Amino acid sequence: MAQRYWNEKIEKMELAEMRKLQSERLVAQVKHVWDNVPYYRKKMEEKGVTPDDIKSIDDLHKLPFLSKADLRDSYPYGMLAAPLSDCVRIQSTSGTTGKRVVSFYTQNDVDLWEDCVARAITAAGGTKEDVVQVAYGYGLFTGGAGLHGGSHKVGCLTLPMSSGNTERQIQFMMDLKATILCCTPSYAAYIGETLQEMGYKPEDIPLKAGIFGAEPWTQAMREQIEATLGIKAYDIYGLTETSGPGVAFECEEQSGMHINEDNFIAEIIDPDTGEVLPEGSKGELVFTSITKEAFPLLRYRTRDICILSRGKCSCGRTLVKMTKPMGRSDDMLIIKGVNVFPSQIEEVLIKDFKAAPNYQIVVDRVGTTDTFEIKVEISDDMFSDTIKDISTLEKKIGADIQQILGIRAKISLVEPKSIPRSEGKAVRVIDKRKLV
Amino acid sequence: MTVKQLSVFVENRPGRLSAVTEALASAGINIRAVSIADTKDFGIMRIIVNDTDKAIAALKENGFIASAANVIAVIADDKPGSMASIMKILYNANISVEYMYAAFLNREKGSACLILRVDNNENAVEALKDADCTLISEKELSEI
Structure with missing residues (x-):
């Protein structure tokens, strides 16, 4: 099969030329941010840096970092670099109170984002002849909107299914002959299992490829999805802070994701010192958006740990490749595709009981589905001699957690001191999933 | 005219009832009545003893949650x-x-x-x- 690219010039650009393009865009972007984002300007001033100091990509390391805390401090308009009247869209992270990130887009930002997704769809073999079933959630979440827009760009027939209602997903997939499925890997696995239970064999299923992201998944899971659906499964990476899915995408080699470097400059840093690490080192991924107009984050720390490499790729693309994230440099968990911070759970417990009891989050994966349990040590205040009262309490905690996180957790009340302590502190998270 | 009943939170796992009764035994408590209400994950052990205050103290000392009614x-x-x-x-x-x-x-x-x-x-x-x-x-x- 002939190699196909959405934007061959960019995707196969020589490194020197790419660096030149990145340098030009970076210099302009730093000026744009300096002029329009007082929050970041102040950070630059504190570091003694002005736009004049940034002459090329070699000066990138002089700029201050941005973190999720900065986005929280400046919520909602503090990072906005374009007049609101020029913005046409917002998207937001997965509804997590206190950690919510609202990202703004001009029409040009949306176009560039969708262009990045179009590259991903093309790399997965998509053309205007394809029928793309988008089973990511639609709404504030970037998954649905991103793949939907990219699919339009390529000219595919787009099925805007959103997530859920698996029976209807399967009916549309079979009746309208969907050829590319886009959703979270765990949902793809679930759809696959359901098809299998219904008696469909991989050869009966019209799909040829899948583009799956928004949560960590393993090679074993990829193989399982590929076998049950009879497809090639491609990984896609992105985050709301930079645009959404499409920051990086897999090609047919399926060995890491090409970063759309004409839009995002990637760096790997030591998460403790902030020092930039040489290519091939494992560290925290940092992105600088060099084309975004409305929400241009410079040196944004993703907290994802990975490795970048510029080895020659058999697909012909020269874009740098990132490995699947191998972990996080903070305590964030991704459970069922949703970002979960232990502190959010603690906030709910404090609200329900006036004081935080000892608790432990236990995450596991049964088959391809994440299980999520919160153990809470019962205290005198929480205890009652009737089962009814304790069950009501468990249900209340469960409902409050679901309202904050958007996903259900099993709440288990346990005896005092039964959660293991290490150095006197309770161990907050037990993640039994083997993802890397 | 009422009597005091003790309720103790007991997780559903092996050895917990043994631990509760051992704590009471060590304190020389005589159990006069017992009942367990159970759910999938935990139970509430309800007991009538000869010395409620002493029994509560013994249970708390051993890390149990107990209350009297x-x-x-x-x-x-x-x-x-x-x-x-x-x-x-x-x-x-x-x-x-x-x-x-x-x-x-x-x-x-x-x-x-x-x-x-x-x-x-x-x-x-x-x-x-x-x-x-x-x-x-x-x-x-x-x-x-």
């Missing part, structure tokens, strides 16, 4: 229909029984003892006394 201990004749008549007395007085269990508090042959947790102790005690039922007091309990 007032329940009614009523003597019933050990013959058909006596429990039914007690239930009828409470029903007629519009008392709701949340739970009940039997106790090893037989003062004499031919009698049985019921522990009742009701929604209104005062009214229940009054109704049972009016019907000439025999109730056991906290003081009597420690002497049996």
Whole structure:
């Protein structure tokens, strides 16, 4: 099969030329941010840096970092670099109170984002002849909107299914002959299992490829999805802070994701010192958006740990490749595709009981589905001699957690001191999933 | 006239009941009545003991969550229909029984003892006394 690219010039650009393009865009972007984002300007001033100091990509390391805390401090308009009247869209992270990130887009930002997704769809073999079933959630979440827009760009027939209602997903997939499925890997696995239970064999299923992201998944899971659906499964990476899915995408080699470097400059840093690490080192991924107009984050720390490499790729693309994230440099968990911070759970417990009891989050994966349990040590205040009262309490905690996180957790009340302590502190998270 | 009942939170895993009863045994506590309400993940062990304060102290010292509540201990004749008549007395007085269990508090042959947790102790005690039922007091309990 002939190699196909959405934007061959960019995707196969020589490194020197790419660096030149990145340098030009970076210099302009730093000026744009300096002029329009007082929050970041102040950070630059504190570091003694002005736009004049940034002459090329070699000066990138002089700029201050941005973190999720900065986005929280400046919520909602503090990072906005374009007049609101020029913005046409917002998207937001997965509804997590206190950690919510609202990202703004001009029409040009949306176009560039969708262009990045179009590259991903093309790399997965998509053309205007394809029928793309988008089973990511639609709404504030970037998954649905991103793949939907990219699919339009390529000219595919787009099925805007959103997530859920698996029976209807399967009916549309079979009746309208969907050829590319886009959703979270765990949902793809679930759809696959359901098809299998219904008696469909991989050869009966019209799909040829899948583009799956928004949560960590393993090679074993990829193989399982590929076998049950009879497809090639491609990984896609992105985050709301930079645009959404499409920051990086897999090609047919399926060995890491090409970063759309004409839009995002990637760096790997030591998460403790902030020092930039040489290519091939494992560290925290940092992105600088060099084309975004409305929400241009410079040196944004993703907290994802990975490795970048510029080895020659058999697909012909020269874009740098990132490995699947191998972990996080903070305590964030991704459970069922949703970002979960232990502190959010603690906030709910404090609200329900006036004081935080000892608790432990236990995450596991049964088959391809994440299980999520919160153990809470019962205290005198929480205890009652009737089962009814304790069950009501468990249900209340469960409902409050679901309202904050958007996903259900099993709440288990346990005896005092039964959660293991290490150095006197309770161990907050037990993640039994083997993802890397 | 009520007696104190102890409730202890017990997780559903091997060894927990052993630990609770061991804690009570070490403190020289005599268990006079016991009942366990269980769910999938945990149970509540309800007990009547000869020295409630000492028992609570012993349980807390061993890291258990325990609380005390007032329940009614009523003597019933050990013959058909006596429990039914007690239930009828409470029903007629519009008392709701949340739970009940039997106790090893037989003062004499031919009698049985019921522990009742009701929604209104005062009214229940009054109704049972009016019907000439025999109730056991906290003081009597420690002497049996």
